[in-house]
Amino acid sequence: MSASEAARPAGHEAPAVRRLPGEAGIWVFIAGDLAIFSLFFLTYLYYRGDDVALFFASQQQLSLTFGTINTVLMLTSSWFVASAVHGVRRSQQGVARVCLLLAIACGAGFGVVKVFEYGEKIRAGLTLNSNDFYIYYYMLTGIHLLHVLIGTGVLIYLYRVVGSGCRDAVAIRNLESGASFWHVVDVLWIVLFALLYLVR
Amino acid sequence: MRQSLSSRLTLIWGLLVAATALSWAMGHGVGLHDRQTAGVAIIGVAMLKARYVLLDFMELRGAPPVSRFVAECWVGVLAVTMIGLFLRAG
Numbered sequence: 001m002s003a004s005e006a007a008r009p010a011g012h013e014a015p016a017v018r019r020l021p022g023e024a025g026i027w028v029f030i031a032g033d034l035a036i037f038s039l040f041f042l043t044y045l046y047y048r049g050d051d052v053a054l055f056f057a058s059q060q061q062l063s064l065t066f067g068t069i070n071t072v073l074m075l076t077s078s079w080f081v082a083s084a085v086h087g088v089r090r091s092q093q094g095v096a097r098v099c100l101l102l103a104i105a106c107g108a109g110f111g112v113v114k115v116f117e118y119g120e121k122i123r124a125g126l127t128l129n130s131n132d133f134y135i136y137y138y139m140l141t142g143i144h145l146l147h148v149l150i151g152t153g154v155l156i157y158l159y160r161v162v163g164s165g166c167r168d169a170v171a172i173r174n175l176e177s178g179a180s181f182w183h184v185v186d187v188l189w190i191v192l193f194a195l196l197y198l199v200r
Numbered sequence: 201m202r203q204s205l206s207s208r209l210t211l212i213w214g215l216l217v218a219a220t221a222l223s224w225a226m227g228h229g230v231g232l233h234d235r236q237t238a239g240v241a242i243i244g245v246a247m248l249k250a251r252y253v254l255l256d257f258m259e260l261r262g263a264p265p266v267s268r269f270v271a272e273c274w275v276g277v278l279a280v281t282m283i284g285l286f287l288r289a290g
Contacts, residue, residue: 018262018263018264018265019262019263019264020260020263020264020267021258021259021263027267031270034274038274038278041278041282042278042281042282042285045282045285045286045289046285048285048286048289049285049288049289052289064224064227064228068220068224071220072217072220075213075216075217075220075253076213076217078213078253078257079209079210079212079213079257081257082206082209082256082257082259083206083209086206086209176259179258180258183253183254183257183258184258186253186257187250187253187254190246190249190250190253191246191247191250191278193220193223193246194223194242194243194245194246195243195246195282197227198223198224198226198227198242198246199227199239199242199243199286200227200235200238200239
């Protein structure tokens, strides 16, 4: 943190200087996460090419409704988190807390929908061992769900941080770091939704 | 509360939800009857959505140019490679 940042009075928007939001370390983590998931996406598409008919038939068994609801939940949660960051910069801690609470509700909603979706598949006998498509389906959505759970925990922590003030530059940077992680979880789902549910 | 929400963020969110509806329709064969064309369009729309989340929600639009360049490259290279692998499968 620079001296000018430390001296910035609370309640003022950051000056219009070009900078990465959050701490540098979170961007190293984000870059690594995106690189690993990029390999997952390409591996999925490569092996899909070996048996398009099987992947197509298996995709027909997925619920587009569940997938679409979860996509809207992720996009909406990202909107609330971005709005919370803007709120804190404007010293609107109350607005930021409401936004974070709504984002947490969206994250929890995503998890509930996933439980229903997995339950429906398992009851129909479609498990990790069913075929190659379902190995990728459970692996990719499972790792993503883990991100959602961790991210929701981060949002709960940020809700408490904002509740206790979050007015100095360090606290705002921590908020930005958590927000950036949540947006990555959103980006990953956007691509997963397209590859697993929509592309036939 | 309503006045506190950034109008740009709200506009981006609306566009992202609209793009999701468009992708959903294309996944059902609406508009594009050729499966391959629909697949390319769906991947393209998904990566455009990812780009707007990176630029506007993650604020890379206001980040140092090199950060934005890396993000734009990631979106472009991944989109082209995924479309290539999708088309290779036939």
